[in-house]
Amino acid sequence: MKNNDFTDVVQNRHSVRTFDPDVKISHEEFKQMFAETITAPSACDLQAWHFEVADTPETKAKVRKYMMKFNYPQVDTSSAIVQVFGYVDAYKSYKAMWTKTYEEGNITKEKLNEILGTFLPLYENGDYQLRATDAIVDSALASMQFMLVARNHGYDTNPIAGYDTTKVAETFGLDAKLYVPVMAIAIGKSKETPETHTKTVRYPVEQIYHFAE
Ligand SMILES: Cc1cc2nc3c(=O)[nH]c(=O)nc-3n(C[C@H](O)[C@H](O)[C@H](O)COP(=O)(O)O)c2cc1C
Known part of the structure; x- marks a missing residue:
């Protein structure tokens, strides 16, 4: 059942921590949701994100091991935990991606050279911190988009x-230097009641912006 009401999708998104444990999301639907997620913007179009989906009792048990206790209900009742990583080495596929875009006739040779000459050196010459920070920002934007796509x-x-960040990459057999955990996202059908749901409030809007002088 699709919800195409943009205002409802965005404004009525709330963190859900109690899900219907009997609901399974098909791999086909996950693929569709990820395809809709990766139209998110990314620094220099690096797309430095990676998603690991734990949707079996075995993989969720592994996730549970690195979670803080207060997150057990989401792990136990959700259809899946999607662990989002920033991928630090994304710049290494950058040249191949843009070259393909050029070969398919989508950009000119001049544009290709401009892109590769301007952006790639930033990452090739940049340090680990720069690559990791950009990957985390990209992946945070994709995470938000995934949560709205899910709605x-x-x-x-x-x-x-709320988890032990040092254990996350190894849980999925990934190199911890290259895959930086950004957040896990519990997804499923809500089974919240007014009693279990935590209603959150925001600071008054006047407090959070300023027109620069
Ligand atoms: C980066 C990040 C980490 C969070 N970690 C947790 C967490 O470990 N456990 C949890 O129950 N909620 C977690 N939350 C959810 C926040 O508590 C929630 O978004 C906030 O209270 C606002 O409520 P809302 O999402 O219902 O609007 C996290 C949210 C973000 C953005």
Whole structure:
């Protein structure tokens, strides 16, 4: 059941921590949701994100091991935990991606040279911190988009960073130097009641912006 009401999708997104444990999301639908997620913007179009989906009792048990206790209900009841990583070495595929774009006739040779000459050196000559920071920002934007895409598909989510960051990459057999954990996202069908749901408030809007002088 698709929810195409943009205002409802965005403004009624709330963290859900109690899900219907009987709801499975098909791999086909996950693929569709990720395809809709990766139209998110990224620094220099580096697309430095990676998603690991834990949707079996075995993989969720592994995720549970690195979670803080207060996040167990989301792990236990969600359809899946999507662990989002920033991929630090994304710049290494950059040349091949843009060359393909050129070969397919989407950009001129001049544009290709301009892109590769301007942006690639930033990462090739940049340090680890720059690559990691950009990857985290890219992946945070993709995470937000995924949470809204999930609402469009009729699901709810809870972003989670309450876990042991040192254990996350190895849980999925990934190189911890290259895959930086950004957040986990519990996804599923909400089973919240007014009693279990935590209603959150925001600071008055006047406090959070200023027209620069
Ligand atoms: C980066 C990040 C980490 C979070 N970590 C957790 C977490 O570990 N456990 C949890 O229950 N909620 C977590 N949250 C959810 C926040 O508590 C929630 O977004 C906030 O209270 C606002 O409520 P709302 O999402 O319902 O609007 C996290 C949110 C973000 C963005």
